[in-house]
Amino acid sequence: MEELLNRLHERDQAVKPELISVINDYNRLTAICRSFSSQRSILERSLSRMLRGGAGTPRKDDDSAQSMQNNATSQALLTLHGQLVASKEKAASSEARITSLTQQLSQANGEIFEMKTRISELEGELRLMRSNFVASQAEADRVRMELDSVREIHEQAIDQLQEAKLTHAQMTETVGPVQGVTGPAPSGGRIEAVQESPHPLMLPRSIQHTLKGHTGAVLACSVTSDGLVVATGGDDRAVRTFDSLNGSRIGTAGDSVAGITSVDFATDRVVISGYSSGAVRCTDTTGKIRHSMSGHSGSILDVSRINSECAASSSQDRTIKLWSLQKGSLITSLPTGSPVTCIAPTADGRLMWTSHLNRTVQLWDSRSQSVCMELPKTHTQLISSLSLFRDGARLLTNGLDSMLCVFDTRALGATLRMKNPAFVSTARYSRATLCGGRAALVGTKGGGICVFNLQSGNLETVVKGHDADVLCIASNSGTVVSSLEDASQTMLLHGEPISDATYTSLLHDTQLLAELMDDLESDAVSDEAVARVLGDLDVPVVIYGDEDDEEDYEDEYDRYY
Secondary structure: OHHHHHHHHHHHHHHHHHHHHHHHHHHHHHHHHHHHHHHHHHHHHHHHHHHHHOOOOOOHHHHHHHHHHHHHHHHHHHHHHHHHHHHHHHHHHHHHHHHHHHHHHHHHHHHHHHHHHHHHHHHHHHHHHHHHHHHHHHHHHHHHHHHHHHHHHHHHHHHHHHHHHHHHHHHHHHHOOEEEEOOOOOOOOOOOOEEEOOOOEEEEEEEEEEEOOOOOOEEEEEEOOOOOEEEEEEOOOOEEEEEOOOOOEEEEEOOOOOOEEEEEEEEOOEEEEEEOOOOEEEEEOOOOEEEEEOOOOOOEEEEEEEEOOEEEEEEOOOEEEEEEOOOOOEEEEEEOOOOEEEEEEOOOOOEEEEEEOOOOEEEEEOOOOEEEEEEOOOOOOOEEEEEEOOOOOEEEEEEOOOEEEEEEOOOOEEEEEEOOOOOOOOOOOOOEEEEOOOEEEEEEOOOEEEEEEOOOOOEEEEEEOOOOOEEEEEEEOOEEEEEEOOOOOEEEEEEEEEOOOOOOEOOOOHHHHHHHHHHHHOOOOOHHHHHHHHHHOOOOOOOOOOOOOOOOOHHHHHHHO
8 A cells, every 4th residue: 555655656746847847838838929929910010011101102122122021021920920830739739738647637636535545544444453453462461371370270280180199099008998997986985996907018128120320329319209210319419310110210410510418309200409519400300400599508408399389498508498490499598597407398388397407396387487386306316307197197207316206296296216226327318218108118227228117116127138328218109219328229129018017097086185285284194194095095105204405416517517
């Protein structure tokens, strides 16, 4: 449209000079015609006077002169007449040309008017289209935001489904089919016992694979929720992932200037790793780095998945930092007062249990950034690992004092304390792990894995397969992996059933427990009475005296870090 308008404008500009030139020629010819007419009139008057003047008898000389003059005048008149005729013809031609150009100009003006009208219509349509485009863009942005929200909900649903599948599998393994209830539960009473059929507990019995590749001590390991992928890290500054089914390596994430101190799976495809330099990384199982996060001023002591969108890290700098797994950015930083050695989040990710260098165990609310609860001190040395039971009501701790404790998270304190001469804690990196909620696995000096029964507190067995000290251990969905001080001896074990393992689940009167807690707080009950009541509840427990005075742990801090 704009190009057509430009062509019409150019044609108009070309016609106008020609029209002006023709008009000028016409005016000039008209002036010449007037001049010729004036001269003709003068000549005709002169001729008439001469003819009238010669009415008398002229002289001969005068006649001759007059004749010559008449001839000249006639010739001039003929010439002027010819020029006049030519000028009139040229003027007529110019008039015709002017008429033609005027018509063309009028036609061009008409076309220009139509084009301007069309342009106005198109501008109106363009404004309407622009308005519709802006509205469509706003709608597209809204749909895009909804799509992103749906995608996030979908990813969360996938993670929740995986967790639900894992929980179902573990509950199936832990509880087994119910046979019956031993007696009725009257109103206000309690269920005495729920009997379940014997269900074999899957525990490690033999080495399935030796995972090789590290060139230094392996200080950290983790297993995906489905038990199919294993992640390891250590002094050689590399995070390696392995297929638990065949022991083959999947990927390696290297290029680090510091050793790895802790690893955990954010999802079954993403690994979180902490470094002695204070850095935190997110990598996929193939080794590709997704995010590199910095903010700590001391070595990382532990990293842990909080939920599908967030991870936590603790450091020697006495802080816990929460990180966005999608953006790789810092969400918030929590000052803890004492270095946090381990983090164990609750299932919903809103709360997290922490163990500290000063032997305290605290429950944090990450939203209010405050401590909700602190458990009584039980360990005499640093706590090296925390494991929260699936029901969230119990917590397993492992200390450098070579003792495992099970705490009731509802403030009952330690309900089970497990020690055995066969279990000797190896180092700060020593980790204990839960196996189906009914057994605890922990590495020991001399290359063994101790299996403790979480109901009786007894040492079930010691799995042997190597001579190097076991630094850490992890398990999930029947897959157990242990890392050794000897870099070439990272072991992947598989579970075999213990046929004589039979357990009974109990559901007790919570009012009785509440009354007992009130009595304990008021010192109105003796240790023997507590032991008797808890014995009636069929809960293994050890009663301790008053804690020793608070010790100075700076020497212990220097020794382990």
